[in-house]
Amino acid sequence: MRGTSLLVLSLFLFSNLSGCFGAFEEGGLFSDSDSEEKFGIPGGLTLACLRSTQFESMVVEVDYSEGYEPDSQTISTLKDRLEQVCDKPGGVSILVTQTDFQHESSWSADDIREKGRETREGVPQDGARLRWHLMFPSGSYEASGVLGVAVDASTAAIFLDDVRDAEGFLSRPSAEDIEEAVTVHEVGHLLGLINLVYESSHQHEDDGHPGHSNNEDSVMYWAIESSDISSFVSNDVPDQFDSDDLDDLAGMASGELATVDQLWD
Numbered sequence: 001m002r003g004t005s006l007l008v009l010s011l012f013l014f015s016n017l018s019g020c021f022g023a024f025e026e027g028g029l030f031s032d033s034d035s036e037e038k039f040g041i042p043g044g045l046t047l048a049c050l051r052s053t054q055f056e057s058m059v060v061e062v063d064y065s066e067g068y069e070p071d072s073q074t075i076s077t078l079k080d081r082l083e084q085v086c087d088k089p090g091g092v093s094i095l096v097t098q099t100d101f102q103h104e105s106s107w108s109a110d111d112i113r114e115k116g117r118e119t120r121e122g123v124p125q126d127g128a129r130l131r132w133h134l135m136f137p138s139g140s141y142e143a144s145g146v147l148g149v150a151v152d153a154s155t156a157a158i159f160l161d162d163v164r165d166a167e168g169f170l171s172r173p174s175a176e177d178i179e180e181a182v183t184v185h186e187v188g189h190l191l192g193l194i195n196l197v198y199e200s201s202h203q204h205e206d207d208g209h210p211g212h213s214n215n216e217d218s219v220m221y222w223a224i225e226s227s228d229i230s231s232f233v234s235n236d237v238p239d240q241f242d243s244d245d246l247d248d249l250a251g252m253a254s255g256e257l258a259t260v261d262q263l264w265d
């Protein structure tokens, strides 16, 4: 069920800085038939990752357009961060593949959903393996200044043209550092951060940027997704979840925090 109603969460309230989880596909929790994959909202597969009850292992399919292969450091950090918080006794593997998305220049959230569903090939979302999908296409998000966007429970895109343009003066921060941070940041949204599918007991969601941290040392800091990142982050770009983020994830995993809108639990 697509386009039943689009809920735009304060998307452009503060210029483009809160665009990173795009327009949600409400109603996506329900499929027309049981055999159809349910896509949900960012955070809809959080417990599926944090717990091993449904999925013992996980694969992240990383698809990139020619010339847009993510850095090996990005891939290893991504794997580390997932292994840090998700209970996957069967392991987390990353499958990196060059892909022709047959789509250029401007991407809407719907384009990302549609091309993602057409091009993913790794693993179906059933059985014992959880599958998430990261796309690194050529081109840009339709809203300018957005470096990455999470569009449903398992899919996110990172726009390396814009990441490269966002590199700071004298490469501080470098495009590689920004790419790494934005990638972990989008996966953080797939993990439900911040307050997407639960309510934190910590006051760390930024007032002006829903779904984002007010701590500049968290990878979920609101400026991480923005092309203005180099003007907000002067030294090292955070690529780690902070203690509040980790506490939220632990609370959801243990059941201490109620978690809503889950496709699997």
Ligand SMILES: [Zn+2]
Residues within 6 Å of the ligand: 020, 021, 185, 189, 211, 212, 225
């Ligand atoms: Zn974000």
